[in-house]
Amino acid sequence: GAVVSQHPSWVICKSGTSVKIECRSLDFQATTMFWYRQFPKQSLMLMATSNEGSKATYEQGVEKDKFLINHASLTLSTLTVTSAHPEDSSFYICSARDGGKSNYGYTFGSGTRLTVV
Amino acid sequence: DAKTTQPTSMDCAEGRAANLPCNHSTISGNEYVYWYRQIHSQGPQYIIHGLKNNETNEMASLIITEDRKSSTLILPHATLRDTAVYYCIVRVGYGDMRFGAGTRLTVKP
Numbered sequence: 001g002a003v004v005s006q007h008p009s010w011v012i013c014k015s016g017t018s019v020k021i022e023c024r025s026l027d028f029q030a031t032t033m034f035w036y037r038q039f040p041k042q043s044l045m046l047m048a049t050s051n052e053g054s055k056a057t058y059e060q061g062v063e064k065d066k067f068l069i070n071h072a073s074l075t076l077s078t079l080t081v082t083s084a085h086p087e088d089s090s091f092y093i094c095s096a097r098d099g100g101k102s103n104y105g106y107t108f109g110s111g112t113r114l115t116v117v
Numbered sequence: 118d119a120k121t122t123q124p125t126s127m128d129c130a131e132g133r134a135a136n137l138p139c140n141h142s143t144i145s146g147n148e149y150v151y152w153y154r155q156i157h158s159q160g161p162q163y164i165i166h167g168l169k170n171n172e173t174n175e176m177a178s179l180i181i182t183e184d185r186k187s188s189t190l191i192l193p194h195a196t197l198r199d200t201a202v203y204y205c206i207v208r209v210g211y212g213d214m215r216f217g218a219g220t221r222l223t224v225k226p
Contacts, residue, residue, distance in 0.1 A: 004160075006160070034213060034214065036216075043204075043216045043217060043218050043219060044155075044161070044216040045216075046213060046214070046215055046216075049213055091158070093160050093161070095160075095161075095214065097211070106163070106214055107163070108153075108160035108161045108162070108163075109160050110159055110160045111158070111159060111160045113158070
């Protein structure tokens with residue numbers, strides 16, 4: 001079945017630095033990828049939608065200059081958290097839609113736990 | 118996309134069927150019902166989806182009422198590994214996936 005690989009699975013960074021998270025579709029071409037953020041004991045919150053070759057669409061309240069999304073190929077999307085601060089510490093999850101499949105759902109990565117110290 | 122309502126938490130005995138309800142009274146004709154689950158500190162896992170007919174796969178069954186205003190996810194023989202948060206999501210086919218609070222299912226020995 002469809003597999004989405006997310007890397008790294010966890011990362012600790014210093015406040016003020018930037019962190020890049022990768023999301024790869026391993027066995028299908030993902031025309032659309034989604035990025036979510038999840039705080040402890042809360043549900044997933046959609047941050048942005050990225051389509052291959054075009055600019056990402058951000059949800060209201062998500063700073064596009066802070067959370068840079070690049071979807072340069074059909075198998076890779078990246079999320080860069082710029083100038084990270086402790087309040088950015090969270091669980092970040094990506095998902096991808098197989099452009100060749102019917103609408104039975106999306107595949108999620110295993111998530112990246114970001115801790116900013 | 119239509120809003121869904123699920124109980125906050127449920128318990129189930131190991132080996133018994135787990136029946137997780139979901140209300141989606143404002144669902145429109147072209148919206149599907151999807152179920153995902155999230156085991157602690159992992160990404161969500163697809164379980165099943167349906168439009169108006171009942172569906173069954175190797176993981177679960179999905180029962181959708183005739184008026185489509187509610188549905189029930191059935192795990193026929195729950196195991197301890199089924200302990201997770203279960204999300205019922207209603208959306209059009211290629212729409213984005215937005216999560217509500219879900220139901221925290223605890224399977225007890």
